[in-house]
Amino acid sequence: MFKDLDPLLHAQLRLAVMSLLLSVESADFTFIREKTNSTAGNLSVQLDKLSEAGYISVEKTFKGKKPLTTCKVTKKGIKAFEEYVTALKQYIQK
Amino acid sequence: MFKDLDPLLHAQLRLAVMSLLLSVESADFTFIREKTNSTAGNLSVQLDKLSEAGYISVEKTFKGKKPLTTCKVTKKGIKAFEEYVTALKQYIQK
DNA sequence: ATATTTTAGTTTATAATATAAACTAGTTTA
DNA sequence: TAAACTAGTTTATATTATAAACTAAAATAT
Numbered sequence: 001m002f003k004d005l006d007p008l009l010h011a012q013l014r015l016a017v018m019s020l021l022l023s024v025e026s027a028d029f030t031f032i033r034e035k036t037n038s039t040a041g042n043l044s045v046q047l048d049k050l051s052e053a054g055y056i057s058v059e060k061t062f063k064g065k066k067p068l069t070t071c072k073v074t075k076k077g078i079k080a081f082e083e084y085v086t087a088l089k090q091y092i093q094k
Numbered sequence: 095m096f097k098d099l100d101p102l103l104h105a106q107l108r109l110a111v112m113s114l115l116l117s118v119e120s121a122d123f124t125f126i127r128e129k130t131n132s133t134a135g136n137l138s139v140q141l142d143k144l145s146e147a148g149y150i151s152v153e154k155t156f157k158g159k160k161p162l163t164t165c166k167v168t169k170k171g172i173k174a175f176e177e178y179v180t181a182l183k184q185y186i187q188k
Numbered sequence: 189a190t191a192t193t194t195t196a197g198t199t200t201a202t203a204a205t206a207t208a209a210a211c212t213a214g215t216t217t218a
Numbered sequence: 219t220a221a222a223c224t225a226g227t228t229t230a231t232a233t234t235a236t237a238a239a240c241t242a243a244a245a246t247a248t
Contacts, residue, residue, distance in 0.1 A: 001129050002110040010106065011235070016096040019185045029196070035095050042236050044198060060197095065244065067196055085186045091113045092179045105206075123225070136207055138227055154226095159215065161225055194245070205234070216223070 003087040006080055008053050013038050014046045018081050021056060021073040029069040047071060055080055097181040100174055102147050107132050108140045112175050115150060115167040123163040141165060149174055 009015055016036045021027060027035075033043050047069075050056045055077030059070045073081075103109055110130040115121060121129075127137050141163075144150045149171030153164045167175075 002106075002113070002131070005106050007234090010104070012096075012099050012104065013235080015185050019096070033196095037096070039237065040195095040197060041199080041238075044196095045235080048198095067243085069197075088182070088186065091109050092182065101205090107206080127225095133208065134224095134226060135209075135228080138225095139206080142227095161214085163226075190248085192245100192247070195243085197241085197243105199238105199240070201236100201238075203234100203236080205232100207230100207232080209228105209230075211228070212226085214224085214226105216221105218219100218221075 002090055005087055005091075006084045008049065008055065009080060009084040011046070013042060014050055017043075017046060017050060017071075018055065018073065018077060021071060022078065022081065026070050026072045028071070032071065050077070053077075053080075096184055099181055099185075100178045102143065102149065103174060103178040105140070107136060108144055111137075111140060111144060111165075112149065112167065112171060115165060116172065116175065120164050120166045122165070126165065144171070147171075147174075 009018060013036060016038075017032055020032060020035050029040075029043065029047075032038075032047075033040060036043070038046075047056070047058060051058045051071075053076075054074060057072050057074055059072075061068050061070065103112060107130060110132075111126055114126060114129055123134075123137065123141075126132075126141075127134060130137065132140075141150070141152060145152045145165075147170075148168060151166050151168055153166075155162050155164065
C-alpha cells in the first residue's frame with residue numbers, strides 16, 4: 001500500500017537541495033547554502049551523499065582565487081526525485 | 095524559501111500511520127501494522143510518539159480476552175498533517 | 189607589513205531517529 | 219500440558235542529521 005520513500009531524498013536538506021537544483025542549470029555551494037538556509041557543515045555532508053548516490057554532480061574549481069563548488073542534478077537524480085514524488089503522493093493525498 | 099518540515103511527520107512510518115488514520119474513523123494496532131507493513135516494535139514506538147505529540151489518540155481495551163489498541167487522528171493531528179503537506183509541496187512541485 | 193576577519197569549505201563529534209531484536213503476558217491449538 | 223501464536227512493549231543497535239570545531243587561503247583593516 002505505501003511504497004518506500006527513498007531515504008536519500010526523504011531528508012529535509014537533501015530534498016531542498018534537489019528541489020533547488022531542479023529549478024536551475026547549476027548552483028554553487030554558497031548559493032545553495034543561502035537558499036536552503038543551512039550550515040556549511042551540514043550542506044557539505046549532504047552534498048557528498050547526493051553526489052555519492054549519483055543524484056548530483058559536483059565540480060570543484062576556483063573563481064579567481066577562491067574555491068568554487070558547483071552542483072548540477074543528474075539524470076539519475078531527476079528520475080529518483082520523480083519516483084520519490086510519485087511515492088510520496090500516496091501518503092499525502094486525501 | 096523552504097519552510098521546515100515537521101520532523102514528527104517527516105518520517106516514513108509515522109507519515110503512513112497518519113495518512114491511514116485520516117482515511118478511516120479509527121484503526122487498531124494490527125490493522126495499522128498490516129497496512130503499513132511495519133514491525134510491531136517499530137509501530138509501537140511510532141504510535142507512542144504520535145500520541146505524545148497529541149496527533150493521535152490511543153485507547154487500550156480488550157476484544158474478548160485479547161488486548162486491543164485503537165487509534166484515531168485528532169484535530170491537532172489533522173492540522174499538523176495539513177501544514178506538513180503545504181510545506182512539503184514547496185519542495186516537490188516543479 | 190602584519191594582525192584580524194571573512195570566505196569557502198571539510199572533518200569530527202554529538203544528538204536524534206529509525207529499526208530490529210529480545211522480551212512479556214496471556215491465549216489458542218495440538 | 220507443551221508448543222505456538224497474538225498483541226503488543228522495552229531495550230539495544232545502527233543509521234542519520236546536525237552542529238561544532240577546524241583548515242587554508244584571501245580580503246580587509248591597522
